[in-house]
Structure formats: structure tokens, C-alpha cells
Amino acid sequence: MLIVQKFGGSSLADAQRIRHVAGIIADTYRQGHSVVAVLSAQGDTTDELEAKGLELNPRASRREMDALMACGENMSVALMAMAIEAIGLPVISLTGRQAGILTDSNYASARIKSIDAERMRTELDKHSIVLVAGFQGYNRYDDITTLGRGGSNTSAVAVAAALKADICRNYTDVDGVYTADPRIVPNAKKLDEITYDEMLELASLGANVLHNRSVEMAKRFNVPLEVLSSFTPDIPGTKVLEVTKMEKMQVSGVTRDNNVARISLVGLADRPGVAAGVFSLLAKEKVNVDIILQSIGRDETKDISFTVARKMLDTCVNTLREHQKQLGFVDLIVSDSVSKVSSVGAGMVNNPGVAATMFEALSDAGINIQMISTSEIKVSVLVDKDDADRAVRAVHDRFFG
């Protein structure tokens, strides 16, 4: 098999951990596989480099910041190569450029345009283990770019797609994807398989295992993913696959997201175009609005409530207050003591009972539902933050108990 492995910064934090990961890579190679490992920068290196740059210039250009930060991954792959050489196996480290990862020129959040995999293939043909610096590429001006948050995951999936790898294994500090966060639900179960769409919903809902962007890319290029632990590399993790390749579960996981806040606009005029005015204004400020609830009009006014990511709350409130006159609301009420609890499952598209079961479980636990949002594979409810963990347990018990 051709296996792409991805290791994050915490798995590479010091010499001891680098040696441990070198062992994982070597074991895979010795099993007869072709191995490409995509690495992040060691530990906090990226943050430290960024801080050094910002000390010199708080408004440093993104081009130079990318050139600086890419050094973190370049050091990682060279050090790992030395550790694998010490084991006695053939290995070569490649920068993003050497690996042929061409991106656009959006420094700090570049998108991969194409990968010229010739060099990687040549090295694999020589039976070398190939190490690729994650998080980075180069653009058509021959300048270094970085891919932004979760960039190394994206690099790994893109490399796997370019090489038509059999699997892309993401080693993290958890051993797979669970039906709920085990810190909240002690009897949560590890999933053997999950669909790309389920993984996307779970990631965006706070199950911080894979970044959405890498899952989206894996789905697009049909790259099988596996999430597993670098501490227990021999235990199979959770595979992320096409829906057609697996039996669909009704619900595959229950998650909680505390990073939400609710905004209510009270006393809006009850006429067409009012909601559009609010949300197009927020879209201009690049605020993603999640659950939206609009009251039924009475007395010629209506209320609109919606949730946003908590970090966008200030931007949101300021923008709305500035335009209060134009939008014509009477009052603006904010709550950040809320939490979003969601059930995700590719099977629920054919099973309308999931939402009802979830609401029942919450009702039985005496938990009040503030807002509801559903998609084809997800049911989300907004609850009081103090109820969130209890809500996750109640819903999880009902589906998996």
C-alpha cells in the first residue's frame, strides 16, 4: 500500500517524541508499505516564530510572515529525516516546494492549486521514506506560501490525492472519533467508520479532530482518511469514508459547542426585506450566522434571533448598533450563556424520527430548548450553557445507551 501519514506539532515537540514518531514511520515502512509522512512544526514553533516576527513588526507583510513560519516545518522534516536515518532506513525530507505543492498567492491562507508529484514519486521509486513539510507550498512567483489553520492536514490529504494513496492516516492525541466527547460522556464509543459529511458536521460542531478543509478535500478526491493516536499507533482508529462504502448509522455522534452566542433583535418592522437587511449587513462583515429563529409577526413587529461564533460577537453587535436606525429594531439582546448540542448521522436523512427522539430525551431530562436547526444529517438545539453537558449525556444515552 501507499500510505500517507500526518503528524501534528505536539507529536513532534522534542527529540524523544520525534524518535517515537520515527518508530511509527519505520514500522509502517518495514511492513512493506510505501510511506509519505507530512509533518507540522515542532510544538509551539509556529507561534514562537510568529511572535518573533510581530515583535519586529506588528503589521509584518503576509509574504514575509509565511516565509518565516514555513521554517518551522522545514526544520521538522530535516530533524525527522535524521531520526529515521539513525534507525537505518532510506529517507528524504522535502519542503513544500520540493514536493511540488503549488498554491495560489493568498499568503497566510493559500489554497493548493496543483501538486507536481514527480519528485515524491521518484523518491518513492527509490524505496525512500518521503517526508513532506506540511502547512506550506509555493506560488507561481516562486515565493513561499502557507495554508493557514489546519494546513498540515490539508497538505497531507492533497499529497495523498496527488499520489493516489490508499489511505491518509492522521495521527493525533486521540485514538479516533467518538460518539461523544469522552470527557462529557464517559461511556462514549469509538466509531470504526464515519462518512465525510458526518465528519464535516462533527468538526464544525467542535469535535476537534480534523479540520473541515482537509475533510472537504478528502471527500472531493475520495481519499480515505483515518484518525488514530500516535500514542497507540497499532490500534485501528476511525476511518472517514464515502457514504457508499459503509452502512449508514442513524446517529454517529453527539456534540456540544460552547463557542456560540445568541443575538436577538426585538421590535423589527414586520415587512419584507427586513431579515435580508440584517443578514446581508452581517455577511459584509464576514460573520457566519448559524441558527436563525424569526418570531411570527404581531403588532406589526417581529423579533429575529440568531447565533454566531462567540469571537464574532463584538463585531456583530457593533455593526448592528451602528445601523440600528436603518434596520429599525427597538432592542438588541445578547446571550453568551448558551451552548449548541447536535446529533449527527448520515442515516437520519431517511429517518425523520431522530429529531423527535432527541427532543424527547431533552424533555425527559428537563432541559429547555431555546432554538432548533436541522440539516439532512444533523439536528442542533440551543440550550442554556449550564445544561449543555447534561444534554449531551441525555441525548447520547437515548441513541447509544
Added chain:
Amino acid sequence: MLIVQKFGGSSLADAQRIRHVAGIIADTYRQGHSVVAVLSAQGDTTDELEAKGLELNPRASRREMDALMACGENMSVALMAMAIEAIGLPVISLTGRQAGILTDSNYASARIKSIDAERMRTELDKHSIVLVAGFQGYNRYDDITTLGRGGSNTSAVAVAAALKADICRNYTDVDGVYTADPRIVPNAKKLDEITYDEMLELASLGANVLHNRSVEMAKRFNVPLEVLSSFTPDIPGTKVLEVTKMEKMQVSGVTRDNNVARISLVGLADRPGVAAGVFSLLAKEKVNVDIILQSIGRDETKDISFTVARKMLDTCVNTLREHQKQLGFVDLIVSDSVSKVSSVGAGMVNNPGVAATMFEALSDAGINIQMISTSEIKVSVLVDKDDADRAVRAVHDRFFG
């Protein structure tokens, strides 16, 4: 003018010094010059990276060690770019590869084969300050190489040659080349000018200002060099030029080299081929032999004494002892309490009185000369180490006093 500037690691050790150097570069640019600055890695970064690598693998491959160490200079140029951006001037950082510095594949001590200066020229045409990572290049396999000791000096001269720069300014922690080490000879004078050949002799004799390799390259491509201090950048330093461009001084400097040791082989057979046997053996071990003295044969035996760099002493002695029977010497005597004192001057080629004047000065000071060696522009004598500083002062006083 097109000016290439080179700054070493100690000038870049922290944010404050980076800002100081950014100021020097900015001042030069504001005077209306085109500026290319070649930078070393910050402070001890290169050593730290090497130590990290060796911790993982004491026999790390040179390819991977080069890939690792090159990150030091890459970080330097990106950080400097940010500091210059903060001043508000246009600037761009380039890796060795981006600057088009093609080398051979001798990792760790690569030689520059050619420089494709197109990118640097394009950036200069855009009126940007161009920062180039020193010490590094890339080879025809698209791999990163480093140039070895003094590599950044070599990079700077090569870049200056490729761009046909008007001058290559080497900023160091001394403000020029002196007629003697001011720590030994307090009234030593700073030279305004010196020839490449004199500089080469002075460097190899321990006046640690420029590396020979960069001076050789400057001579070959006729790149005017200047040595000056980053602490007093406005004070002219010492220019290193072609001999034709300046009035030749009889003696331009007096130096001392304590890193020598003397070996004497006693009782060798007085027949042809004996000396050849000794020195071809040492050449095989890559020992550079400096001054050689052969006694006049008597009683059918002769003695041979010679000096080597002190760090090669053990290799030398072991090799000779192993081959004692074959070489046929009776005794091997070692002395490391010796020092080499030299007078260097392009003018002495037409002035045979220099050696005599030097010997006189030493004789008047009561200093015994153990061995003598002369070249076209140099007279060296071996003296007891305890006499070395006094010898330098005596000779310096005679020529410059």
C-alpha cells in the same frame, strides 16, 4: 551605486540588533543606492540547529543537516524584511534558491557554480531592498546545500560578482583591517586599503576578518570589498582591492598565529626520497604542512622540522609513529609552545630588505628565530610562544613606529 552588504550572526543576535542593522540598510537605501543585503543566521542559531540534529543522529547525513541549517538564514532574512517594512521601505527576502544561487552537490561545503540573478535584478528594478539568505544555495537536484565556514561571506561576494555590484561591504565587529592586532600592539593603525593577496595572507595568518574563500572569489571576479563595523557604519573601513588600484605598501601588517605546532623528525637517512615519503604521507591524511626546515646532512643522517596547524598535531604524530619503520627516523620531537609571526606586504616583492629589517628588529629585541619561511608578499618566522607578542610589537614598531 549598487551596494552589497553582508551582516554576520552576532550583528543579528536579537530584535534590537536586527533593528539596528535594518537602520544601516535603510540609510544606505535612502542615500539613493540599490541595496542587496546578505545575512547570516541569528547569533548561535546555526550551532543550535546542528546540536538538535546531532542529538537525534550523530551521523546525520549532510543533505539533511544542510536542509536543517539553511533554516537559520531563512529566518534571518524574513525577520529583517519585517524590520525594514516597519521603517516603511520596500523590501523582499529571498532564500538562496530564490536568489538563484546554484551550487555543486558537496553538501556542507558546496561551491557556488553560478548565480541566476534574474530574480534579484527584477526586485532591484522595482526599487526593493533585496535580502538574501547567506551560507546556502541549491543544487541541480533541487536540494538545499550550504557553503561551509564563512559561507555568508562567500555568498555576499558571489552575489556582488553576479550583479556587478560597485562594492561588497562586510560589516563585522571590527572597523577595518589593522597593521597588527590592536590587543597586542596598542598603536596599530587601521589600513585604508589593502590588496586581495595581502588580505589572503593576513586571513590565513590569523587576522580573523574575512574568510579566505570569499577574498579569493573577490579577487577572481574583481569585486571591491570593504571591511567595516556595524557599530560605527558611518566610519569608512578598510577597502580590499586589486594591487593595480593602489600604491603598494612595503609592509601592510604584522600578525601572530598561535595555532601552530612544530614537529621534528630526527635521524632520517640522508638520501633522496626521504622528505617526499614524509610529506606525501601527511598529504594523504590531508595535513597542510607550513614552514619546512631541513638540516644539512651529516653522519649520513638528517633532521626535518615542519609546522602544522595545532588541531592536526595528533593526526600527524600518530600517522608518523605508525610509519616510523618505513620512514626510518630515530626520534620524533613535538613542540606546541611556538608561534608564527609574519610581516605581510604586496610591496616587499620588489624590496628584499623587508626580511632583513624584520630579523634585525627581532635580534634587537633578543628574540630567537627558530624557523623562517618567505613568500613573495610575506616573511614568517617561528618563535617561542612566550616571545610572540613582544616579537609582533618589535617588528611593528620597526615598520610603523
